[in-house]
Amino acid sequence: MPSVRSDRRWTIAVRGAWKDGTLWPWCLAAVAAACGYGVATVFHPGYLSADSNTQLGQALGDEPVNDWHPPVMALAWRVLIAVTGNFSVMAAVQAAVLWGTLWVLARLVWTKTRSRGLSLAVLAVGFAPHIMNLTGVVWKDVHLAYALLAVFAIALTVRELPPDRVRTRWALLVAGVLFLTYAALVRKNGIPAAIPVFALLVLAAWPVPGRRRWQAATAVFAAAVLAGGAGVSAATHPLATKVYAVIPVDDLVHVLTPDQVRAAAEQAGASADLRDGLVAAAVTCRQRNIASDAYLQCFPQRRPFDVTYLDRRADVIVRMWTQQMPKHWKGYAEYRTRVFTKLLFRSNQVFWNGTRVNAGARLHPEVREQPLNDTLRFALQNYVTGFARDLPMLFQGWFWLAVSLVLVLRRWWPGPYSRELRLLGASSLLYILAYLPTAPESNYRYVYWPALSGTVALTLVATAFAARRRAAAAGEPDARPAALPAGRAEAAPAGPREGAGAAG
Template sequence: MDKNRLGSFLFFMEQSLNIKRILFIVLLLCEMAFLVGAYWPGAMSIDSVSQYEQAVTHTYEDWHPPIMAWVWSCFILVYKGPIPMLLFHTFMFFGATALLCLMYSKKNRISWIWLILPLLPFIAGLSGVLWKDIGMAYAFFFAFALFHLGIHIQRQSYYSYLLFFLALCFFLYAFWVRDNAIMASAPIVYYLVTIGFPNWKKIYIFGVSCIILICLFCIGRGINKYMLDAKSECPTMHMKIDEIAATSRIVGKNLFFKESTVHEFPVEELPIVHLDKGWKFYSIVQLTDNLLKENWYSVMRNEPWAYLQAKLRLFNNFSRFPIKTPRCVSYFVMHKNNYGFTFEKGRASDILYSYVNTTKNILPILFLPIFWIPLAGILFLYVLKRNDLLGIEVKMLSSSAVCYYLGYFIVTPTPDYRFIYWIVLATTVATFLLLCDRYSYTSSEFSNI
């Protein structure tokens, strides 16, 4: 092994093992124990149970991208149940937090701020829920921290390449674990290409980024279809139904096809799940996937302005604007299942639940996109003219948050907090990076690239 490389790595480790950093590690371990204990063995909704069933049977569906179920099936070989997935999510989140905390601990006056991250109510509230939304956010975060460390050590060393490879693995997991992760990934890929090829023209960077995103998207679809043999479903079915119902309300007539059992319903009896929480409505529409898609297209063609108004109304509700009560900011539930999994709230669960929901009641805006999206925009504009590494990283995270949010206008889900979890985490990390840069012992933590 190259002595210079080994010496560089050993020096880095020696610098890492000081009293301050050991204290930080101990405190992070205590925080991790608290959050894992609060959510032990892992909270599971009906979606989580469905993915676990796929992991057990190896019969996958694309209603949820099957990559999470496939990873879970690998964990099952070691230990059955929700615990391995809970620990996997915890490892990614606290691994990323620890890396950033230790990297800033020597050169920064407020490196302790990273110790606060896991305990922030808008982060901790869903930290132990086994949803792909949470897994995607943590995988993106861990990939970012690994990449950040790889550049910090030495850009062309063996260890930096190893870290870049690991970062790529977790980035790919995040990219493939949610269908709309491509929206969050677009700015990340763009700025990674910018870092790799700083002298390229922006049009070339944009073109290469688009090619990379298209290739990754196609590879993911190929894995789902040909390797995992995932059964084709219609994951946007309920969103299409909501949009037809919302447009029907605006034009004042029922726009569902006559083949649907709700075709004769009065307009006022067509519930919009986003607004009315009428989940049972989906099961009585009874349109095949093809007919529903055709019905949806016909509404867009025949009532374009009313459809646009309906989309804006649904997106506005998703954004909780004006300020509305945030939904599902914590989730201490184990959905009914055939595996005997149960969830019993303990003392730690009660403390966390009270802490998160009290914060929600006092400052609901902290759980709403109408706070985080403007903040992300402000951060982006603040570093717009900075071309050093920190400026690029802040632009990467803040623009990823905004693009991910805008993607929900295309496919608008119900306004659950979990759907903006990455937005919140990315914006918070970007804010912390700027604060650490502001209170660095040196004039600049990062050199120009």
């Protein structure tokens, strides 16, 4: 009899928790965990490109670490392998970070709207074809995107904390700074995208920070990036490559004629091998109609590939660029416009096969020992490429550039996160525009962060619109804040956040 009564009380408690909504966040967590596990299974043991194949070798100690690719990613992979004994853990961690972040956002939407359907819609972002296509591809672009999205979710969580949760607030802020530092270190051009997200984190902690708080927060972030970079260098001792020199190489061989390249090299004091290599690259790119990535596609390379070649010649290449580009500014502007428009309108590699690597490399032996599941791989490929055919704008930079512009330029968005959505759009916008002078080629992974952030932003806007319609149908007052003087609209919903800032 006592057992029956206990079971009845348990049933009543569960039903009550379901009705009042306290059980639903845990249901969302279970759904997110199941989805993340399923996605990780599809991608197991992880899809590798030539870049990630090289970084796996560095993580396993088979080759020295170099800064052509981010040493912090090789170090993180090395630590994960040391803990688990398996290289496939990196792809699983990527899926876990994405779906964990989506769960946090879904929980926030549930808290604001009390709608199970709208909260599930946030989780559905992880299954969007232009998001899921790279979830298990071990790329620094994916790491940047997931780290920045995690900071966004942390900032929204901090924003909603009551004023007495001081320790939780500071723990989350520290986690946000760590994710943001990793984002800045894992992608050399990720700093422009990180700046608005950093501002979002600061504004979550202090809704109206003064100048001193901005200065202090900026100093902490800069110190974290510098200390993180120094720590990674001390742990990995990376070979210097000065990979940034590939950008001026692209400009020189595409803007100048081969004869002009030869003359420019001689004027800058280049060595004979560099001069001949640049001339050969200019000729090859023209003959094969290669519009970008000249150093890897057109420059004569020795085997094995010498990652330190540019390190010894970068100063001369930069000197050539500074001497020649002002004289050929029109050709430079035309060339950079050509490459950027190709990135925006003809992004390639919307799906990475995972069974091969490019640049003449071979998959690492440990990867070949754990082959991909061909059935799941082909199912994923059909899913992604079908959408790429029917909805190509999802995989093109121009669309996400337009989304980011709309997010930034619209003064108010429905729901509680108007300012946060504008900052998210600013992050995407700066990241895309940073490729205008630097894009090495046309590749979808270069717009993966704008695609992810834009999809999340559009989903949050859609859920806010739906919540407003439900509230209007139920006769509830409009949640839109009353008009305020310019510059004070964001300070309106202060409430507990004022106390949060004081507590912080």
